[in-house]
Amino acid sequence: MHNEHQLKLNSDEDIIKQDATVEEKVVDWMVALSSGEINGTLIQEHQKWLDADPAHQQAWQKLQKNLKPASTISASYQSTQYIAASRAALKTPRRRFLKHSMVLIGSGSIAYAANRTLPILEIMADAYTATAERKTIQLSDGSKVMLNARSAIDISFTATERTIKLRKGECIVDVNPDKKRPFIVETKHGNVLARGTRYLVKQGQDRTFAYVLEHHVEVSTNSGQSLQLRSGESTWFDSLTYYGVQINSDAIAAWAEGVLDIRDQTMSEVINTIRPYRKGFIRLPPQLQQLRVYGVFPLNDTDHILKSLAETFPIKLNYYGPWLVVIEPT
């Protein structure tokens, strides 16, 4: 592709031409970065392209902004049922109207009948949890998977491998030892592999968190970087690399017992932890995100957690109907 910077803008035609190139390039980048198979070079190249011209930034942001409605559903309603139903609903054909009249021709009932027969089941996860729901799944090899709220997994066991694909959210796996078949939790950023142990994997938008409760595991990022973690150690990783090794306490896994055990975490981490337990949104302004929080709370009553936080911190809660809480400084 030619270098747009060398284009001289001396007529309207040139401006249009340059615009067309930017918009095509933006789309090219979005196509490349949405494939699900990206590597470090691509990301660096993309960053370089963004930095090269404010117009690139602007066009990129425009596309991202326009794509936002689609992420509301996938980010807030992580249960695959909601997603499958959304997809089915969006296939509803438009009614057609006679010109100048309100008579309805498109037959709604036929459209609904067609929706019922869609292959919704094929794309459904094997197991999932809804908002504020936790679930333990017993696997055929004697291992167990505990799913935190708004999480979904696919289970795939073969003669050589036991794979749990964590589509969304967080799980703790209690692996029954099997020397021949390693146990793998796969996220969009990489794999966490073990032979017999207990560990926790949490998939975020941009990174995955892995924490070992017993023995050890091997983390490998999509780009091929790998790392051994031992009991009590954790790391965050994305497709490219991992971000250091931290020592954590089992408080991280306390959700399995329905308890939120917070020991010196930021307010923003705490709010992120309770989000899957609430319908609707919690908004936390940037200036409050770094407050340090301690405490033990029952996970099933998030209103109580928010109220306790409001009692101990200089914050107030504004409820806008049942589905939006805005936290504000007092």
Next chain:
Amino acid sequence: MSSQSFFNHLDLHYLYIENKRWLSSWFQRHLTCVYQSEDLTQNTFIRLLKSNQIIHINETRAFLTTLAKRELYSHWRRKDIEKAYLDALHSLPEAITPSEEDMMIIRSSLEEIDALLNGLSPNVKQAFLLNRLDGLTYKEISKEMGYSIATIERYMRQAFMHCYHAQ
């Protein structure tokens, strides 16, 4: 506030007072619920405000009727999508019913996505939704839909270009 927009607002105010009842009864002829007709009347005035058009006094009602029709179509469209959504949820083996709060957010998100994708072919939509909602890779979408990866890429390119130009 500039004097220009001040007059527009004032005009709109009178327009609203003079036509509100007439418009609401127009909606009532097409709907069963009184509250809905009031909501749609409000929405129609919001459309008017957004449309930023100069209206000639002698064609006010004709123009309002056009906007009202559009409002009614999108109301029906919302209903259709919501019904299809709930039908799809209920047809699943483990039926779940979203709470009213959830439905509020879902309804508005679905409406936005529907408007965003309006005009794209079913295949392009399908590929886009599998990628953006389900988070499937192109390879997985290609398997799911039975088309080559190159085709899926072409669909995605079409969808992103469409979204780029969406208002």
